[in-house]
Amino acid sequence: MVDLSVDLGFLKLKNPVLAASGTFGYGLEFKPFYNLELLGGFVVKGLYFNPREGNKPPRLVETPSGLINSIGLQGIGVEAFCREILPQLADLDTAVIANVCGEDEDEYARVAEYLSRHNGLAALELNISCPNVREGGRCPAQNPEATYRTVKKVKQVTSIPVITKLSPNVTDITSVARAAEEAGSQAISLINTILALAVDPETRRPKLGNVMGGLSGPAIKPVALRMVFQVSRAVKVPVIGMGGITSATDVVEFMITGAAAVQVGTANFVDPDACLRIIQGLEDWARSHGVERISELTGSLKI
């Protein structure tokens, strides 16, 4: 019997596989495909305080082994989420994590504070790294000071554990990770999408309505692994790795590189039951490799 559980300190997961924000709707979209309680957990779509319209279509373009999106965090807002969705998720025996967004530091705090008045959330993931909501892909995660201030502000209004989701669109991700840790973030998740662009040579126009978007999928896995490697050596808090995971061996690679847990994103679009298959594959992998506790993989990279 393989022990797939992992302990993030502030949160015990039955297995290291979480579904990533922005790729799992509000969770309910995946109920037709499998029992959500089999997941380590899932992170719901990003929440602003108010409903958001999102970006002008087209919002998706496929690239080699990847996908560029510019959804722009269209969503129902935190009030509707707490009223209509959260009650349907709160009793699930799995870690339900809310993804917290904001136009400014105050909004992150307002959303976090509002969520904190409700039961059922295992953690808040601060989405300080979406490339699709401001001109040129700017976000707090591009700057250690802004990251520190945002995390600090949220920590002051909530007792729910905080995970900070980082952007790869930076010069030195370790300085941002350290800023989040210093401000009290109990874990770091990375990477969000890579700022990207696709062009139609015939029309000479960008393929996305919003010009630039965020690249995800297997194409970004090596970049994600590199950043998980760097960040897991720069901070003491657990690292949740993501970026292009489609298989159990991808999970193993991320854990060896330094991740305590992982998130599966774009793969959920291709195979609605991707997370489930990955969890089953992880158990098979551990058994065939004589690994009794999956958590022993974390940071076992031999250099």
Next chain:
Amino acid sequence: MSSEIYNMVIDRNARLVKVENSGDYFLFTFESPEISRLARPGQFLMVKVSTGVQPLLRRPISIHNAENSILQIFFQVAGEGTRLLSLKKPGDTLDLLGPLGTGFSIKPEFSGRLIFCVGGGRGIAPLYFLARKLNEAGATPVIFYGGRTAADVPLKTHLESAGLETLTSTDDGSLGFHGLVTSLVEKELAARKPAFLFACGPEAMMERLAEICQQKRIPGEFSLESIMGCGFGACWGCVRKIRRNGRTGYLKVCQEGPVFPLEQIVWQEDENG
């Protein structure tokens, strides 16, 4: 867990039993009992075209017919995904997700009434299933089938041999009415007026049809195409501007659509206005 009943499944072993091909156009017949049983006209499938990660995403393809465990899709090779799909052979098994989306409404009051079904190019795909079900509901469907040339209306004889009244148009006059399918619809409207009009095809065709329908006060539903990430409402990538219940906003084509009442659709030109 809940006891909700869901109406979509992943069939990882849908067996391709027949491939029919004419130029760029392909008609695939699968054995996929569960999806076939659940499918309604206007719904679509997300079809996996590769076993690896390239191309990464499934392709949204209209359901052409569903009957007795059989599921048919009709598609045009339009890019790398559909090209890979077109290479599949009878005996291959494919991974299909479906049926997805909100299809056409077949209303009881259609019984005994004339219904127009207008398809442009590959937009003909869902109209066979629709016309068949309209017939079963006691309505009289007439299919309008337009293409650029005779090569773009490969399903003409297939539709006719199924006993469906089919009026064909080509832009170059190589087959049927010489001109746009919308002109053919207008010409026919001078003689008879349908109780309802369904359409699927290029944006320009549907926008013109919407004008015609509004002028002549003909209600209708149009099926829209969109680039899709997942097909089941998780990615919010396929949205289209829709005017519904007094407000205009982005709705998911994959869930709220692909079929929308024509008066709710905001056409591209209006979008910036």
